[in-house]
Amino acid sequence: MMMAGGSSWDDYKGPARLIIVVAVLLICCCGGALTAVGVPLGEMMSFGKKHYNYQCDIALGPEPGASTSATATPTTASVPESAARQQRPETNPYAELYFDPADPNVTDRDLACASAMKTAPIQDEPWQEINTGPAVSCADDLALRYPEVAGTATMADYARDVIYSASIAGSTGQCTPTRAPTATVVENCGDPTATVASVILPATVGDQGYCGQVVDPKAASPGDLVFWEYIDRRATRVGVALGPGEVVTVDSGKFVRLEIPRDAEVQIKRVLGDAG
Template sequence: MVFRLLLLNLPALARTIPKTVWIAVTCLLVCCGPTGLLLGFVGVTASQSADFVCQCDAALGPDKTSTCQQENGRNHSRQIPTANPYAELSFSPTDDHVPDRAKACAQAMRNAPYQLAPINTLAVGRSADCANRLALELTRRTTATAHASDSDSAQWAATLRDIIHTASLAPLLGSCEQVSSPHIQGSCAGTSATAPITSRRSIALPATVKDQALCGQIVDPCAVSPGDLVFWAFENDEATRVGIAVRDDSRPGRNSTTCESSESTTVQVAVVSFDITTGITRLFAIPPSVESRIKRVLPSE
């Protein structure tokens, strides 16, 4: 099905396919007709189909019908695009032949950064340290609400927005004093791994959890670091819960995940989020990787 959808949108992907491939496609069409073209094109688009599935997986969360299969060297076999090449995908909302997830993914690609292979290095620097400090400070507040609600979720998303904005400015201002994010719509600008360093100085994320989940670069679970955002509880291709990763050295083995990155540095991390039962902000164990997605929105130094 993904292959069929990509064929329908080849113009949008033309910039990512080498000129020599198009020459081969033309030869197949002239020599063998449409059937030969289709059979020959299967080999050409196999990697792109897999890549498209991974882009959707990173933006919308896990899918029961397809799994992102990371390939060795993915994103390195051709030039890395500076913009998301899938941003021009478009499907009619009334087209019953197109799965709802494909429609949702096409919509998400308009704002989501293009995903490279999962990051497998730890985040370091003042931005990560600042985010870690601000998030842990929230856990020292013990005020509970009568019950959690959608407004609590919206407020928590706004709180994380302020933390990320403040942390993104820490290297520039030299301090970690809380700064409210600008009263603008917010976007994923500056959270792409291919974005220039100068554009990453001030980050204002979107206001909602589902839109924040589109931002950043996917992180390997064993490289999760302070400041990374963790999304889980996906419903209808949208994240409904978000937390921020922090160092958890105080309680080894409890509410923490110990991983070893490619740098062979052991870290203990947990996720700070609000309790949907009590409304209290506290530490949680990071959800299993099959149920969550980790995104890095802050640059390392």
């Protein structure tokens, strides 16, 4: 394959090749919007690199010692937030990324990101809206009532059961603690823009951390998931938010209610759709 200027595809290694792939993905998933507004190729590739890094940071957590990119999102004046939301693809275009582990230019973070993208929905800028609706009201109730009726649970099972039970409350007309079934499809897991019969999260905290749409901490709502203590590019703790200040989680086999940590590596993810 020949590129502009007579260069072949094989001349591009590691990061350079990745940026080209990302730029192509952006053109495909945004319906050519970036080119339609006359964005130069160099600027588009710069945007593509930032967009890719942002998607990775949201899924994996920011790199140790780096400032979180959750508040430094890759926006341009040409693509307003409302337009970006409308152009959101149904599936994550980065799910098709593949890196050769033997390539010396490919980092461990690239490999971890490619794996996470198989599960994670594509991310918008952090949502600013408070969530509402039957599922949210049920999650608010179950987050506190679940410990009384369900006994001891792991962090991951607590999150799975509360979210699943809340997600079906609107269709069943009941808000009762229910054990979540085993997840069989994890693509775009917990995407709050999708219309689904129920939200079934993966079995482990690390895999759950790839799910959902990132939310601004000030907009944290009942039923949003709070992830923190990222180790080896995976979340190790999860809880169910009660609002912008508190979260319920499991610690050493006991249910605890505590303040949402104010650490740069905390991610708040929305997995429940709103009233619409």
